[in-house]
Amino acid sequence: YRVRVATLNRLSNLNTKSKEILGYNPRKTLNQIKNIVVKQERKFNHLYENIIKELEQQKIFIINEKQLNVSRGAFAREYFREKVLSKLVPIMINKDEPFPELKDRAIYFFVRLVHHKNKEKYRYALIEIPIEGSNRFLVLPETNNLKFITLIDDIVRYCLDDIFFIFNYDEIEAYSIQLTRDAELNLDKNVSDKFIDALTKSLQKRGKGKPMRLMYDTEMPLDMLTYLVAELDLSADGLIPGNRYHNFKDFINFPNVGGASLEYSSMQRLPVKGLSSMKSIFSQVALRDYLVNLPYQSFDYIIHFLREAAIDPKVKEISITLYRLAENSRIIHALINAAKNGKKVNCLVELKARFDEQANIYWTNRLEEEGVRVNYGIMDYKVHSKICLVKRLEKGRYFYYANLA
Template sequence: MMASDTSTSLDQSDNTEEIKALASYLEDIHPPTKKSLIDLKNPELYINRELSFLQFNWRVLQQALDEDLPLLERIRFIFIFSNNLDEFFEVRVASLVHWANHHPERLGPDGLTPLQALAEISKTCHEMVTEQYRIFNDVLLPQLATVNIHFLRRSLWTDKQAQWIKDYFINEVAPVISPIGLDLAHPFPRLVNKSLHFIVALEGKDAFGRESDFAVVHMPRSLPRIIQLPKHLCRKGDNFVFLSAIIHANAEELFPGMKVKGCYQFRLTRDSDLFVDEDDVEDLANALKLELQSRDFGTSVRLELADNCPDKIAQFLLQKCNLTEQELYRVNGPVNLNRLLSLSDMVERPELKFKSFTPSVPKLLRAKSSSIFSVLKQHDILLHHPYQSFESVVNFIRSAAADPDVLAIKQTLYRSGSSSPVVEALIDAARSGKEVTAVVELRARFDEQANIEFANKLQDAGALVVYGVVGYKTHAKLCVVTRREKKKLRHYTHLGTGNYHAGTAKLYTDVGLLTANKKLCDDAQRVFLQLTGMGKAYDMKLMLQAPFTLHSGLINLIDQEILHKRAGKEGVIKLRMNSLTEATLIEKLYEASQAGVEIDLIIRGICCLRPGLKNISDNIRVRSIVGRFLEHSRVFYFANNGEPQVFASSADLMDRNLYHRVETCFPVTDEKLAKRLVSETIDIYLQDNSQSWELHSDGRYIKNVAVDGETPIRAQKYLLDHICPSSD
């Protein structure tokens, strides 16, 4: 069946009426069982959102212990763990601190107050950070040494190495830092978020006769955190020293004539979420620029400090940072391990890294004789990144930019990167006279500055740039191309689960659909009209859309499975996403489980649902995959009594996605592509017995391990082996 002739069976209005009719019929012939007396809103049925995230980050950390992974990749997971934890404190912990200060009585679905949640977070994070440094110091560094990658402690430096390091300090480090002695004229400095600092304990008087107990030394981000020693100074292998060791060894060079009694590294983490009152600003871009200037100086939420720092100095820093012991994290090693990510690039050891791979290109897109638009008239094309090349999406937009019959391109941009081929293609299209509309989400967290910059470039090229809808982030991933064909206009559309970011498309798993399906294209066009214009929400033919129909549509689809099961038919739901937190949907899934519906959930990160609870979630299984690629696809499967309905979505099942963002959830109507999508994004993951983790009802995740005689299956490796070598 050609995409443009797809059946209308998925029309949302028709679907809703079918469910209502089925429900009425079933009540007559098969009355529902008496409603459960169990209160499905009971807080004990819900896992705390923040603690669930920390469980996910724990799974990331455990990758560093997986000896089936290349050694330098295991190091990389240590750094990813650190980066995740940074953002967690900057955003989630900072938010809880705000609630604790202003609404301490506020309860989440799990029943915890903000203060209770913060106490649990502190306990868990302290345990996790201790384990992180244990793995780094006691497992990974010794294993690096066995392959001749060495981090040299000061006590092991030879005289020649020490002299080279001192020269490096004098020539490369000292000229770009400014020590601040603390006295009446130099009060404690305003510390920049996540910047490395040293507090130095001093004794004696300086050239002006001043005495100071302490000084603070700030390390600019331009300075590398690990430095490679020249080969001629080392016996063998690659040899590195930490910047912190260089500072410690040469601190007295910064304070001539004074005695350095101690030098201790520390780092302060601050609230980095931006707040702009969108109802009270005339120019969102300018308002965000002003907010970005103050991002580095938000409320303090965490202090990381060398574990050998005396308690007296630690208390001094806590007092200056307005923090308590609960927010103090003593670390046995370099502060901020995620800055050591550069190690992999500094070492030419391919055997210690993942093997490179070449993403495949769908066979239909490889023919040079046919344009992409002629192909899409006949076939939908499903793309599965990173196993299939993101260049297919870029080429779709480039082809539109170069095609004289294309009149307009409309594109959402959430995260695109600082150097984006998609943005460049849109700029080319605008300069060639096409109508280009870009809906740029300026509030994409930590990408605000980059988005402002490429929005300005698009405007300079003549594109119409809009910033979405006040109060709602535009998180939908879609592009609509309008082309004149035989005196008629026709739309072509790309819909996806991931950002239009060529970099992350190599690291994240996502799916996309290229289609000329008239109903899907018309729905996508309506989304853009809502984003750029004014008026009531459009009725969608095939799509579900947040904040209007996605939540209710998913509820209806779950109800459909419940009704089928109660009628003695098959009831199956398979959902994969990044996070599940929305309480009403969780409650509905509990209800479906109680009705006997079989439910498999593949959730990479946060899951607030408790599976395996007797008489509540016996029929729900939850697993998480952590591997080489960040699992990012959202795919929803409903068995529908033998006529499966399969959707892909830009949205996770979280309150923010369902109620406070513009999101799209689109059906894959081609039966062959729908089967392939479920096979590649759900079924193979349910077979994974090497990198999958099962969630238990107590909130713990247990890793699946292949038993004797069972073939080990890693879903991501399976897909690399079966998709990348193939061109189909």
């Protein structure tokens, strides 16, 4: 939705002749995409409900704010006041002012405060749910060997009174939404020093791209949804009904309160037959080639190859292409070490690596500061291959050792 669908959305605004040149109708394709996504969302929700039932068979219950009893409610409220409340910044919506900018892919509650004596005058608000950098789940006190877990989302729902207590209302309701924005970058194809500046400025605008998709809780009243759609200037193609929770990737950190039997056993990385990390990689590769299957076999072989090249007096030059890099990249450390040891290090960093552009700009600057020769990429191409070539002087002749991936 952030790139492919965003591009289709742009193409849908072309005139009829342009669509004939394309050979298809982008608007029709967008409708087909929405139908598929809605079906997938329903299937996903069905699978999630099945998992919930299986957890209940293991005496593990995921409960929402309406299922908290007095003691668990008090526990949740204390946690909310100590850990969550200070992170919340409610935005009161004033119809006479522009609608607030929603962050790309952040989870919000769209809140409505209702006064029974004057139902025509609602108060609306937005609350961003603080998920990044914190655990989304809270393990509640167990009872009779029954284990209970709730989400931060539902704790916020349970404690809405603690947030809006200064307002006069009889009823309060909150529904989760998540907006996806157009993240495609408009850039000059020429790769140069100015390209980095242009890329940096374009990245700053990415968070304010055109709204592409709104995922919303299907329990949300129609008038609230209609109001949102109008304020966000969304088309019907961009509306995706969902359940009360979004960002299910956070469930990878779901707490295991039921024991090791509920988890897949971790797979041990297999060794590469005949390739020892306790011997020189170059002496072994000089005799034969080796195939390393990642992630089933260890990436450490590649790191060992680079580290050895960085300190080997016979190595004169290292050339490498980089696409995505870890936050604390061992590859970068090895390349910097090689440059400090007097090796000629050439590095092509693909600045156009989707959604890693900012990180790659950082690594580009870091490498250049340490004396590495950096190439920013190739015009009209995106270099996705992972290639490393090491030039080594052996008995007066140059030999080349390569890693291809």
